Amino acid sequence: MCMRDGAGASLRRIVAVALLSAAVPMMAVAAPNLGRPAMPEEVARWDLSVFPDGQGLPQGRGSVADGAAIYREHCVSCHGAGGRGASAEELAGASHRLTDPSPDKTIGSYWPYATTLFDYVRRSMPLNAPASLDDNQVYAVTAYLLHLNGILPEGSEIGRDSLPRVVMPNRQGFIAVDGGR
Amino acid sequence: MTVATTDRSLPKFAEVAGGGLLDRRLFLKQGALFGLATLVAQTAGAEAGQRPAWMRVPGAPLSNYGQPSPNEAEVIRWVAANPDAPGNGISWTPLHRLAGTITPSGLHFERHHNGVPQIDPALHQLLIHGLVERPLIFGLPQLHRYPMISRQCFIECGGNSNAGWHEEPMQAVAGNLHGLVSCSEWTGIPVRMLLEEAGIKAAAGWVIAEGADAAAMNVSIPLAKLLDDGILALFQNGEKLRPENGYPMRLVLPGYEGVLNVKWLRRLQLAAQPLMARNETAKYTELQPDGKARQFTFVMEAKSVVTHPSPGYRLEGAGYYQISGLAWSGRGKIVTVEVSADGGHSWAPSELQEPVLSKSFTRFRVPWQWNGQPCVIKSRAVDDTGYRQPERRILVAERGRNGYFHYNAIVAWAVDADGGLHHVYA
Numbered sequence: 001m002c003m004r005d006g007a008g009a010s011l012r013r014i015v016a017v018a019l020l021s022a023a024v025p026m027m028a029v030a031a032p033n034l035g036r037p038a039m040p041e042e043v044a045r046w047d048l049s050v051f052p053d054g055q056g057l058p059q060g061r062g063s064v065a066d067g068a069a070i071y072r073e074h075c076v077s078c079h080g081a082g083g084r085g086a087s088a089e090e091l092a093g094a095s096h097r098l099t100d101p102s103p104d105k106t107i108g109s110y111w112p113y114a115t116t117l118f119d120y121v122r123r124s125m126p127l128n129a130p131a132s133l134d135d136n137q138v139y140a141v142t143a144y145l146l147h148l149n150g151i152l153p154e155g156s157e158i159g160r161d162s163l164p165r166v167v168m169p170n171r172q173g174f175i176a177v178d179g180g181r
Numbered sequence: 182m183t184v185a186t187t188d189r190s191l192p193k194f195a196e197v198a199g200g201g202l203l204d205r206r207l208f209l210k211q212g213a214l215f216g217l218a219t220l221v222a223q224t225a226g227a228e229a230g231q232r233p234a235w236m237r238v239p240g241a242p243l244s245n246y247g248q249p250s251p252n253e254a255e256v257i258r259w260v261a262a263n264p265d266a267p268g269n270g271i272s273w274t275p276l277h278r279l280a281g282t283i284t285p286s287g288l289h290f291e292r293h294h295n296g297v298p299q300i301d302p303a304l305h306q307l308l309i310h311g312l313v314e315r316p317l318i319f320g321l322p323q324l325h326r327y328p329m330i331s332r333q334c335f336i337e338c339g340g341n342s343n344a345g346w347h348e349e350p351m352q353a354v355a356g357n358l359h360g361l362v363s364c365s366e367w368t369g370i371p372v373r374m375l376l377e378e379a380g381i382k383a384a385a386g387w388v389i390a391e392g393a394d395a396a397a398m399n400v401s402i403p404l405a406k407l408l409d410d411g412i413l414a415l416f417q418n419g420e421k422l423r424p425e426n427g428y429p430m431r432l433v434l435p436g437y438e439g440v441l442n443v444k445w446l447r448r449l450q451l452a453a454q455p456l457m458a459r460n461e462t463a464k465y466t467e468l469q470p471d472g473k474a475r476q477f478t479f480v481m482e483a484k485s486v487v488t489h490p491s492p493g494y495r496l497e498g499a500g501y502y503q504i505s506g507l508a509w510s511g512r513g514k515i516v517t518v519e520v521s522a523d524g525g526h527s528w529a530p531s532e533l534q535e536p537v538l539s540k541s542f543t544r545f546r547v548p549w550q551w552n553g554q555p556c557v558i559k560s561r562a563v564d565d566t567g568y569r570q571p572e573r574r575i576l577v578a579e580r581g582r583n584g585y586f587h588y589n590a591i592v593a594w595a596v597d598a599d600g601g602l603h604h605v606y607a
Contacts, residue, residue, distance in 0.1 A: 034323035099470065113462065116462055179455065
């Protein structure tokens with residue numbers, strides 16, 4: 001039933017494919033073709049991905065100050081004051097380097113991309129009410145967490161254009177093993 | 182607990198390695214003689230000829246869905262979760278209480294990032310988009326009409342066995358140390374078929390996969406892997422996926438780290454680059470002694486572990502036992518598993534249960550005549566790429582102790598003079 005195995009294809013099958021192709025344009029392979037086309041607005045609603053180059057980031061912005069307030073309300077109970085960790089992991093305040101026997105893997109010491117913060121907070125956090133923060137609030141929390149890690153100054157803000165430009169301290173800290181490109 | 186029967190009246194057999202290891206095919210060659218002797222010894226104590234109580238009353242009625250015997254109530258997953266977030270945690274397959282190669286679906290290990298979603302299959306859909314000619318949406322009624330394949334393979338969490346990185350050997354039963362791995366027969370649609378229907382653009386090299394759980398858990402997967410042997414699984418061990426294993430649909434990527442086998446799949450986005458998601462940067466990466474971290478370590482390397490006997494069991498005394506365990510490799514087939522009963526001074530080949538399947542559990546067994554003295558049991562696997570499961574000291578010398586993930590060193594169980602077992606580094 002696979003029509004990609006050209007070596008064994010009979011003339012009759014080739015003719016059948018040609019006829020099928022003529023009748024249904026764009027059909028590249030032999031398969032049931034039961035999916036329905038996704039409309040661009042559907043894809044936009046469905047798509048949560050944020051890439052390191054900023055692709056997928058929504059319009060919006062948020063400040064370190066606003067992020068601090070949101071953190072106190074939604075994050076501190078699990079991640080602790082100043083991101084020092086509680087029932088959930090520490091996010092800031094690394095005191096041991098990555099080469100130490102007991103390294104601290106915080107956002108500032110370990111995470112290679114700042115865009116990951118937006119992608120992760122928007123899709124997964126807070127754990128007890130995911131998707132409850134709007135995009136500006138996610139930008140604000142992102143800004144605050146970058147500030148806690150000494151990457152953004154107090155009084156600053158972050159948005160769609162500036163977030164992908166943040167260079168994380170451990171940007172060069174990873175070696176791709178099976179997925180190198 | 183008793184691991185096997187003993188019968189001290191049995192003849193002495195020739196050792197093939199130190200510590201009493203016997204020819205792996207000893208009893209396969211000699212037929213039923215040994216088995217018969219054991220059976221007689223076991224039943225001699227019963228009240229011979231008496232009908233037991235359950236032969237004097239009608240049995241239980243038929244049932245709609247069979248359950249394990251109430252006598253097996255201890256054969257359960259061991260749950261370890263964050264008390265403040267009970268859906269964020271793991272549960273371990275009790276490998277030390279199972280036989281064969283298939284993990285019962287209800288005992289398949291779990292790792293959830295924010296609980297098991299209660300998905301209405303009538304509302305669940307899969308979107309394929311990104312670098313494709315035609316973004317497509319599939320519902321379950323359509324997907325169930327597609328040509329399907331079945332494949333047996335293991336799924337192993339990248340964090341399985343990670344107690345091995347600890348400075349001192351953690352004392353726990355084998356399943357609670359190594360049971361974040363399970364093996365099922367998965368049935369579903371080759372992902373390649375669905376991606377080709379959408380029309381793969383030349384620039385695509387990665388696929389971002391996302392689940393419909395509360396974490397909307399996402400990872401980046403090389404497109405080549407999905408085209409090679411990726412399955413959109415709808416069935417596990419013959420029945421629809423269990424909710425905790427991705428109902429109504431999940432990715433199965435044979436041999437690849439568990440987190441990439443995205444459960445509750447809702448979206449596949451073709452892209453030129455990986456997304457650098459939290460679970461492929463902050464987590465599921467392995468920090469090395471030089472401060473650099475291994476990333477995109479997808480393949481689960483060869484591993485083996487002796488499940489019988491193992492900590493928690495107590496040998497009844499000197500005499501015959503069967504050593505048995507599981508081996509698997511994310512690169513292909515297991516070709517040999519050697520067993521040592523003298524701490525690695527000498528090794529004997531084990532018998533591998535056929536069929537040996539690629540990227541699947543392989544059961545190994547070897548007969549053993551324990552002399553009653555303290556000893557150390559180990560196993561080491563080799564796969565068909567020639568990769569050999571490493572000794573712990575070699576793995577730790579290479580990776581340090583802060584990698585957290587991808588620990589696959591040789592496991593050692595010490596047998597004490599009283600027949601008890603415990604975990605050792607040896």
